Amino acid sequence: MNEYLTLAEVAEAAGVPARTIRFYIARGLLDGPIKAGRGAAYTANHLARLERIKSLQSEGRTLSEIGRILGGVEAEQAAAAPTAWWQHAVADDVVVWTRADMSPWRTRQVRAAIGELARFLGKERKE
Amino acid sequence: MSDTAASFAPVAAPTGEPIRLAMQRLWLTGRVLPAGARLTVQHVFRSGEDKPLEVIYSFPLPRDAALRAFRITGEAFEAHSELRRTEEAVKTYEQGIADGSLSTLARQYGDGVVNLTVGNIRPNETVTVYLEVLAGVELRDDGFRFRFPFTLAPAYHPRMKAAVVAEGEGEMELPPSEFGDMILPRFREDAASLHEVGFDLSILHQLPIEEIGSPSHAIRVRQDRVALATEKDVPNRDLVLDVRFKETAVQVFAGASGEGKRAFAAVVPSTRFGVNTEAARRTVIVLDRSGSMEGAPIAQARKAIEACLAALSESDSFGLVAFDNQVESMSAGLLPGSRENREKARAFLSQVDARGGTELARGFLEAARMLAGGGDVLILTDGEVSGTEQILAQARNAKIRISCLGIGSASQDRFLALLARETAGVSRFVTARERVDLAAVDLFASIGRPVASGLKASANVQPEPQSVVFAGTPVLLFGETEADPGAVELTWDGGRLNLPLPSGDGETGHTLRLLQGSRLITDWESRYPSEEALAPLEKRKQSRVGAKLLALSQAYGLASREMSLVAVVKRAGDRAGELPETRVVPVGMPQDVKFGAYFGAPAGGAPMAACMMPAMAPPTSAPMARKAFGMLSRVRASEDKDAALSVDPLMDLASELEPDGGMPGDSDSVRAARSVAAVLALVAAGHTLTGGAFRSHVARLVKFLKLAGGVSAGERALIGRAIEAASSGAAPRGDWLALARAPGATWPRIESTWRAGFNPRGA
Incomplete structure (x- = not known):
């Protein structure tokens, strides 16, 4: 199997629609592709991260909580209101x-x- | 309150920098008919980024609505959407994104929520999407109400998640197992810095218009055109337009719809049928006590229920249910409409306060149990719930007739209209700034006793009309015919009506056909449970509802959950593989729902102003914020509360009626005198035997007076004139309200007041 995946392949393998994956990337829950441009590529790490997001979601976590748990959303964390x-x-x-x-x-x-x-x-x- | 017409460009508060809005403008145009509306919604998207942008705008469909097509334009290009099977449309969209092309997808999800996604908007590019939407209106005998959502109300779902993501900005997530990849907007507490909204609509009508008004927006009316009076507005509430005609009459619209056929729509007012019977009524009133009803709505609803119950006689029976996430009922079964039981109801209502979530189905299922198969349910609710297809399925299975009074500034209009229609009831929707109590009494006067039953229409009518007709709500028929000139025929128990079709023009005919299609699609959409609609294609092919929706989408050229709209614009310079930045367009929290109620208290600047744990709190207890989200206590904004809370004195008067229909009093003579004064007070305020919210109270008073004993010949004559006034609507001047409410009202005072105000009203 090819080590690199296209967005469509990641979407298919993870059972997460491509638009949702882009949404996660924009929110900092998931890294962007490791190569930009025509040969944009994703790896097994992306798949693993998507699985982790899904499992946290099923535990009842919100995306912002997941963002904080995964530690990849400095920008959002800074902007977020101190809730408690x-x-x-x-x-x-x-x-x-x-x-x-x-x-x-x-x-x-x-x-x-x-x-x-x-x-x-x-x-x-x-x- | 946010500035509804900010004339400056939005800036970010901390930096003073202009805010770069992914969607800058939403403008509604189109034609509104009594049979429905054909609308074009303009969305202006702009990228202020240095990379391509993918923008997701999420909105709820109005009632009986479907998407037809969109056109996308920009510098030197224009493209039109194609209607494809949803899987195929998504695939086309994704391929377009991968190729670096400007791609647009309009896809419908459960609850009638649509995601309009525009991807690969280039840096500094402006792109406009014109989306064509067909929508229904709420019909009344003397006109109609048109509603269009400019925002989306956060809605209760037992498995929803809510979080504050930035100051004054909240986010809601619904379970993907039920809602798929639908993305909800972010909810902004202050809508002033969001995209601008506005409208310019024309009204197509046959009957002369008495008045066009709006309880939601400042409007400018020029002949048949109605537009926003200010330059622009903010997306924090629905547009609500009321059109009232000078007369109540049958309206038939028709026109060529292609292939030698003609489409038609007929609006038949309830007054063309009969009058309601005197049969005993069995009614359960179901009151939504969820947190979002707090304040004026619940106070008004309580008062309204008391007045509704006063219209019942001893042979009628009633029940009372209040629900949030729990259900409470006043009694195990139905009770006769006696004075004693009404007192019991009053005591029950006095302890009903707004609090938890909105488990609507539990409320009406309890009512169904109490009715045991026969009778009517009236629900007073804001309808802010998700997963409505499931609720609708439960309502259909309960085999009860449900009428709804919806309350709120952002629309759950589509759902409540369906809930009533799918159970053969009627619905009304008021904004939180209108009189909830009057609307409830008005609706209550219609339900329970149809003015016609066994209604059937000729074979060319589709969907089939409801078999019962209620006072105040006309019958709307859609159909297509090959005959020329053609006619529609209606029959009901004891009546018949033949409506010849006018010739009409092709544009009207085409619009009517689309309105028929969107109505049929909405009906079938409501029968499509999410888990079935989200199943893989192979499985969905087995679904009866899925197949029906697909066929309807194809036949009428309208989108549904089975078919979506997509367009890909290939342009020079498209850069394949570039990942666009995905943005979700925020909307304003609906005007009358407080942000803090769904999303916890908004934080102030200093950390100390945030939610605090009590001193010495053990670090192991749950953070308060989580608890606040779980409780879902939504609090209504307090402004205008006093105005809304002021109760109509007529409401108090109506609540006083005894089960025999008369006013209370120490003697027959006093009771009759007070009842005459009560009739005249109601007539003077525009309520008669057949019109006005208190028409059933007038009818009960008249019935009492006709049988009143212990009166002299002179008094009998005055009673006769009061009964006449109840029909004619003309009452002599005088403080009849005070007299009606005076425990010691006597005939001499009635007579002298009558003489003093001898000139009839308006004479």
């Missing part, structure tokens, strides 16, 4: 706000930092 925020009371007089829709890895990282901050401030106060 967590409030972490790290000390009696300090509150830290974090976005509720951060990606899971980032959430872990931020929580660890907040934990450290809380410990640090607690220590400072005792001293």
Whole structure:
């Protein structure tokens, strides 16, 4: 099998219409073809990504959530309204706000930092 | 409120840069007849990008509508669409895109939503698509209402997903298993920066026009032409046009439609049939309490239901159902229309508030259960639901007659018209800024008691007319004949009508044939469940509905879900393989639906203004935003609420009627006196035995007065004159409303008021 696929072939293989694939590319959910112009080509990676999008959709995720999960939509993320925020009371007089829709890895990282901050401030106060 | 006529070019708020709109203008032109409209919708697309653009514009079809063709023009080119099987059309479109050619596809999906996709618009190029659409109108005995959607209402679906994608911009997704690759527009809270919209229509009529008005837009009327009065408007509500004729009469249109045939359409007012019978009515009123009904609509609907119930007698029976995602009914079965039960209804209604989703089918299925096969259902709803084919299938299976009062500024007109028609009921649609209560009482007066039944039309009529006719709603017939001059014949239980066809011109004949086709296609579309319509071609070939739609599309040259419109323009310099940038055209949130209700609260500039978790909230609980989307509590804009909430004093008066049809009172004498005053108050406001929303209340009062006892000869004479006034529509001046509502109204006061206002109204 040819390693490169046309858009029509990707659409056929993934069961996703070509127009929808272009829509995903425009939204940053999927990379564009690896070669532009007449021989525009897509690869197995595109197929895998489409499968991933489909499975996230079936879990009830919106396209914007999927965009954030897949981490490929800086532009959209920046423009998106902050929809929900967590409030972490790290000390009696300090509150830290974090976005509720951060990606899971980032959430872990931020929580660890907040934990450290809380410990640090607690220590400072005792001293 | 967004500026409805911004005269400056839209700019992006943060940067002050002009916004590059992929679609810049949508302009509606065409001819509107009482039998339907033949429209041309102009869409102007422009690419401000440095790469080719693919633009998707998503819109809902009006009622009884179908797409016929489009023409696409630009610098030095013009092309016309072809009607092809949908698979083939999509393939042609995709090949055109792959070849780098300008390609356009108009494809219909479930719920009558259309995606118009124009791909490979070159950098800095302007392309215009003129799309021809056939559409129906909402007929009334004395005129018609025409509605055209300039936006699309977000609609409830149990598996929908909603998200805020940018500040003041929301996105909705529907399950692909049911809706295929249909793309919905983004919903913009502020429509001012979107494409401009407008209209210029001509009205084709036979009867002299009394008035052309619009509850939705400022209009300019010059003879038979009606246009937007301002330079341009924004896409945040439907266009609604009301045409009222000077008289109520039969209208027959006809004209040559090719191959030696003549197409015709006839509009026969309900007044040409009989009067409604006095048979006992069995009615269940179903009230939509979903979040989007909050505010004036639900308050008005509650009041209206009370007034509707006051038109019932003790031999009538009724039920009351309220639904959102749950169903509640006032009683397990139907109750007689007694005073006591009406009080019970009032108590039930007082605790009905707008809240959750819109599970419309559950509401009418409960009503069907209560009616157990016989009677009528009146639904008061905004109809903002998706997956309507499924709901329609349930309605047909329930074998009940459903009449609908639709409420809203963006149209679910197509669905509610179908829901009523497919179950042999009638429908009315009002905008949220009109009087919901009056419309409900008016509709309630028609349903339950047909003015004709067993209606049949001659063989040349298609689709077959509904077998029953209700007061206020004319019968619309379409057909084709080879005979010259030809005629249409209507028969019903106890009546017959022969309508000779006029000669007419070829253009009218052609339009009438297309309107017939779009009506037939809409009917069959409504019977095509999504999973069947989205099945692979081989499987669809087995589908009876699919085959019928294909045949209709071919016979009438109109699109459906089986056939789509496509055009590819090959030009020098087409660059094969270049991937266009895909853009979806946003639309405005409908005027009376708050953005925050579907898409969560819009965020302010500072992060702290966003939805906040309560302090110390455990980080494991679900974010609030997700919860807000799930609840679907749509909140109506508060502006104009007070005006809309003001209840007509006549509505209160009508609610007071006793089950025997008379006004309440301590004695027979007081009751009769108050009833005379009530008749005159209603007549003075334009309601008579046969006309006006309160006609059934007038009829019940008159019936009571005819039988009233305990009155003197002089009083009897006054009663006679009041009954006369109910027929003639002429009432003497006087504060009859106050007298009717005064618990101590006496005959001497009635008589002196009558004498003082002796000059009849208008004399």
